[in-house]
Amino acid sequence: MSRELSPAELMQALRRLTPARIGLARAGASLGTDEVLRFALAHAQARDAVHTAFDPAPIAAALTALDLDVIEVQSAAASRDVYLRRPDLGRTLSGESRDLLSQAGATGPDLAFVVADGLSARAVHEHAVPFIQALLPLLARAGLRVGPAVLAREARVALGDEVGALLGARAVAVLIGERPGLSSPDSLGLYLTFAPRPGRHDAERNCISNIRTAGLAYAEAAHKAAWLISEALRRGLTGVDLKDESGPALTAQPAKERIGPA
Template sequence: MRKAIISEDPWSKLRTLSKARIALGHVGGSLPLREVLDFKLAHANAKDAIDSSLNTESLLGQLKTFGLPIFQVSSQISDRKEFLKRPDLGRRLSTESVDDLKESKQTFDLIIILADGLSAEAINTHAVETLQNLLPKILEKYSVAIILASQARVALADEIGSLLSAKMTAIFIGERPGLSSPKSMGIYTTYKPAIGLTDESRNCISNIHEDGLSYHEAAEILHYLINESFRRQLSGVNLKLDLGRLDLGETTVLPK
């Protein structure tokens, strides 16, 4: 039996510049087996990311070192199947979580929420180190609490912020996993959170992962958004980034 010969694509060097599936080569009229298997592995990793869970014990242990109030909440979702089918329930807190937050009788300038979203592994991997870069910049100026939220959608932050009378929320959440980035984290900020707000009221920092924004870059942008939101008392489409005011020169290599 004759061994198949892979015809490499003349643009193959471009693959070092992008995670996109380009210049794959071919064997006759078919893709090389290596590319077929790589695609199947990437698809499996994306599916696993959706089914992943917050490593609550590890996260709590790391978060306690910051010396900040920590709460745990969950949405009205019962399992991952319902999470995918009923995003509306992922935007509202469970009755028990509502009662817990009401009983706290605490208020804060800023609530930082670590939420599983569509990739809990993104939070397990990237959230704490992003906080390590952020918190030294803000703790002298703002009162801060941290919340771990399970089965959560972005808008869950609105109800959390409202119950704790927070002036602003920042929700760190696992983004929809892609075939090249199953552990991508996003951050959504909202000034004056309230139930019923829509996405034009938020600012978004996206693609925090090993091939995207570094921890330093994400923390620098978030620091800017926090300061500007408090100064101008708004967030969302009316708040734009002024890149000239950001120190994005330092880079951090994120774990794969």
């Protein structure tokens, strides 16, 4: 015979469904020791994500295996310290990198990828390649020409505007490590911009956030991205005028955990 869950049991069941800090144990007027230690660990993981150095080599090798040309560039921020203190420098290419892309020539692809460390190199290390691997077949099915993948150090989202313009890309998709939260130090974001060029505003981009194994699954994120990219190219716009109407991906979804007794 079923019985009602106690408040403590219900909260324990809810906590199994989310990494959010709910139902925290208390000791008098303060948090319990375990909760304080877990918070300190999450804070340390977020700090580590921000300061972890970007290692493009394994990503370059994996993308080359997917038949993508790879170009490595650096923003105008010469170091991590400068990058964190001067966000503006992360939005433009260094002179050397600008020359490198200029020499590569404007190939005019439908889409160019920029894989950027952003504020969490960990997110890029763990999720950029499997997400691109899930997305490429959908782009091929739509008949889109994909240009080189540009791996960018010390980069902000707007760096993609300059990269896309130099490559002559119709659209650019920036995959970037998002600002770490206290439960998500590995969140990958995608920012899509049609007709990229320096001076584009954030309102002219579409964003897909929280791409990671504990967030938005690769297949679902790829489904949304493919729809947005195709519609952006068809309509000639991105941003606030392009709403995500992709609907759910037709993939098998895991059964949701049930709260309470059977």
